[in-house]
Amino acid sequence: MKNIFLSIYLALKEVWRNRGRFLLVSMVIALITLLVLFIAALGEGLGTNNREYISKVDAQLVVFLDKTDYIIGSSRLDDVTLRAVRRVDGVEDAGPLSTSSTAIVLPGDKVLKVSLLGVQAGRPGIPAVISGRSFLTDQAKEVIIDQRVAEQTSIKLGDVILIRSTQGTKDQFFELRVVGISSRQAYLFQPSIFVPAFVWERDRPKSAAEISNLTPAINVIFVKLKDPTQAKVMLQKIQQTVENVQVADIPTTISNIPGYSAQQGTVQTQGFFTLLIGVLVIGGFFQIQILQKVPQIGVLKAIGASNFVVGLASIIQIVFVTAVGVAIGGLLTYLFSLGFPPTVPLYFNGSSSALAIIALLAIGPAGGLVSVFYAVRIEPLKALRLL
Amino acid sequence: MSAVALEVRNVVKTFESDSGTINAVDDVSFIVEHGEFVALVGPSGSGKTTMLSILAALLTPTSGQVLIDGQDLARMSEGQRVGLRRKKIGFTFQSNNLIPFLTAAENVEFMLRLNGKLDKAGKLRSQELLSRLGLSDRLNNLPNQMSGGQQQRVAIARALIHSPTVVLADEPTASLDTERAYQVVKTFAALIHEDQRAGIIVTHDLRMVQYVDRVLQMRDGKLVKVLNDKKEILALAKGE
Ligand SMILES: Nc1ncnc2c1ncn2[C@@H]1O[C@H](COP(=O)(O)OP(=O)(O)O)[C@@H](O)[C@H]1O
Numbered sequence: 070m071k072n073i074f075l076s077i078y079l080a081l082k083e084v085w086r087n088r089g090r091f092l093l094v095s096m097v098i099a100l101i102t103l104l105v106l107f108i109a110a111l112g113e114g115l116g117t118n119n120r121e122y123i124s125k126v127d128a129q130l131v132v133f134l135d136k137t138d139y140i141i142g143s144s145r146l147d148d149v150t151l152r153a154v155r156r157v158d159g160v161e162d163a164g165p166l167s168t169s170s171t172a173i174v175l176p177g178d179k180v181l182k183v184s185l186l187g188v189q190a191g192r193p194g195i196p197a198v199i200s201g202r203s204f205l206t207d208q209a210k211e212v213i214i215d216q217r218v219a220e221q222t223s224i225k226l227g228d229v230i231l232i233r234s235t236q237g238t239k240d241q242f243f244e245l246r247v248v249g250i251s252s253r254q255a256y257l258f259q260p261s262i263f264v265p266a267f268v269w270e271r272d273r274p275k276s277a278a279e280i281s282n283l284t285p286a287i288n289v290i291f292v293k294l295k296d297p298t299q300a301k302v303m304l305q306k307i308q309q310t311v312e313n314v315q316v317a318d319i320p321t322t323i324s325n326i327p328g329y330s331a332q333q334g335t336v337q338t339q340g341f342f343t344l345l346i347g348v349l350v351i352g353g354f355f356q357i358q359i360l361q362k363v364p365q366i367g368v369l370k371a372i373g374a375s376n377f378v379v380g381l382a383s384i385i386q387i388v389f390v391t392a393v394g395v396a397i398g399g400l401l402t403y404l405f406s407l408g409f410p411p412t413v414p415l416y417f418n419g420s421s422s423a424l425a426i427i428a429l430l431a432i433g434p435a436g437g438l439v440s441v442f443y444a445v446r447i448e449p450l451k452a453l454r455l456l
Numbered sequence: 457m458s459a460v461a462l463e464v465r466n467v468v469k470t471f472e473s474d475s476g477t478i479n480a481v482d483d484v485s486f487i488v489e490h491g492e493f494v495a496l497v498g499p500s501g502s503g504k505t506t507m508l509s510i511l512a513a514l515l516t517p518t519s520g521q522v523l524i525d526g527q528d529l530a531r532m533s534e535g536q537r538v539g540l541r542r543k544k545i546g547f548t549f550q551s552n553n554l555i556p557f558l559t560a561a562e563n564v565e566f567m568l569r570l571n572g573k574l575d576k577a578g579k580l581r582s583q584e585l586l587s588r589l590g591l592s593d594r595l596n597n598l599p600n601q602m603s604g605g606q607q608q609r610v611a612i613a614r615a616l617i618h619s620p621t622v623v624l625a626d627e628p629t630a631s632l633d634t635e636r637a638y639q640v641v642k643t644f645a646a647l648i649h650e651d652q653r654a655g656i657i658v659t660h661d662l663r664m665v666q667y668v669d670r671v672l673q674m675r676d677g678k679l680v681k682v683l684n685d686k687k688e689i690l691a692l693a694k695g696e
């Protein structure tokens with residue numbers, strides 16, 4: 070115990086008497102912290118904007134057309150398949166998802182680009198409604214808007230909105246009454262609006278060949294299981310019983326959203342390299358410092374300070390300087406984040422920030438470890454032999 | 457307590473090097489009593505620093521024994537030797553003596569802190585000792601704000617503050633001008649005598665030996681001459 074206090078005394082006295090130099094290192098760590106937290110938030114933001122709807126859907130499995138590599142946009146299914154899936158033993162319910170995108174016409178010639186998602190009333194795929202109500206039929210010209218749409222426009226419950234879709238060569242306009250507002254449901258970097266299946270077929274952008282088409286094209290089918298713990302077994306079962314389909318769970322579906330994995334990988338690589346720079350900066354600083362301190366450490370040991378005291382003092386110093394840097398960086402990040410509009414895809418999610426902070430706190434000891442070993446191994450004889 | 461503080465019995469230290477075996481210390485024996493101030497002199501390379509390192513338990517002799525307060529250093533574990541340096545030995549080095557981020561007072565107090573004995577009385581004694589060494593206006597100065605001589609005097613205070621049995625000083629005057637050097641060694645000698653420590657000062661500057669009780673002359677690792685007589689010592693100091 071006495072030794073621990075001695076180490077703390079040595080470590081902190083040195084920091085205090087050289088506070089300018091140590092603060093500089095802490096500031097470098099603070100900037101690295103800022104960078105790492107922003108990269109983590111960007112990864113979270115981009116990821117969320119891409120997958121939010123899929124990750125919140127009330128289903129365990131997703132059915133795709135066979136050989137479409139689990140890409141929602143490439144998959145085309147029909148009503149026959151939907152009914153076949155519903156008949157599989159163990160399936161509680163199944164609902165179709167039709168995807169497209171359109172634009173809401175706003176006052177002043179502005180538009181808001183949104184994902185236009187076609188779903189069936191009361192079936193999996195319908196988002197949770199936080200105000201208003203869900204659909205009662207698949208025919209009514211109604212729309213559920215994502216909370217993000219409400220945040221970015223002045224659209225309210227009960228309003229009639231105008232959407233614009235290009236069909237053939239002409240711009241067509243459709244009116245829809247807002248009956249519900251869902252939780253946030255971004256999909257493919259756009260906020261979403263939900264319409265019943267038949268309305269989706271009528272309102273979506275179409276090529277000239279598709280104009281006479283009346284049967285809604287289904288992209289994928291969401292499957293809700295009676296027993297969610299049986300997802301693996303049911304995945305195989307549906308693939309075997311229903312013809313010409315491939316089935317994935319939700320995480321697989323998300324990782325196959327085009328660009329999703331590559332993007333997350335890129336962001337993670339950036340974060341990793343930033344941490345690595347941190348390790349090298351700290352390692353370099355403390356290594357140079359320890360080389361300058363050889364005589365001083367020799368004297369300490371020669372007058373009777375143990376290796377434990379000297380080593381622990383080094384560790385305390387590194388941890389302290391790192392912690393101060395991370396704390397300053399965390400505070401800076403928080404202050405900056407207050408100033409961002411909701412459209413900036415930076416989400417400071419608790420668990421990913423916590424993970425980043427743990428990684429940041431670890432870079433000090435990781436970088437400084439070599440110098441601690443070096444300090445412990447300095448011979449007290451150095452005090453007599455040097456110079 | 458017996459009058460003997462430090463006993464060296466037939467100590468040999470050899471180093472293996474490319475050019476063969478070097479007998480840095482070659483069968484040296486001597487005794488230093490409490491209250492005795494001894495100078496270890498000899499030309500460069502004669503084995504003085506090696507001898508001092510062995511006395512401080514920083515270096516293990518190839519053969520022979522060193523006893524401090526009757527305890528054989530060779531029979532101690534490394535941990536016990538660290539403890540011995542902390543409690544029973546006071547040390548000043550040729551240079552880089554002080555902890556650079558501690559003030560003069562803190563450097564002296566640190567020795568008590570190391571021994572878990574720093575209290576109000578200890579702080580007061582540190583200040584008194586520094587005043588005694590002419591540093592009362594330098595208590596809160598960092599080492600880089602003091603001259604080499606002032607730093608040496610702080611180091612002397614640190615070597616004495618924890619009431620060690622043996623006080624070892626390696627070339628304490630090397631970085632000082634002659635006047636300062638005399639003054640430092642004189643105060644050092646006075647404190648050794650007052651507090652009944654066993655003091656050993658290593659120096660190649662023979663003029664400094666006028667303040668010591670005994671001179672041990674080394675050459676090629678051997679103890680070639682011992683001067684006990686004050687007249688002889690003064691003659692040596694005057695270069696006669
Ligand atoms: N670690 C060592 N390895 C090899 N030779 C050494 C070592 N330390 C000292 N010596 C040799 O031992 C002899 C005595 O050195 P030293 O004790 O430093 O003498 P002094 O302090 O009197 O100048 C010298 O010849 C020196 O080169």
Ligand SMILES: [Mg+2]
Nearest residue numbers: 501504505506
């Ligand atoms: Mg020497």
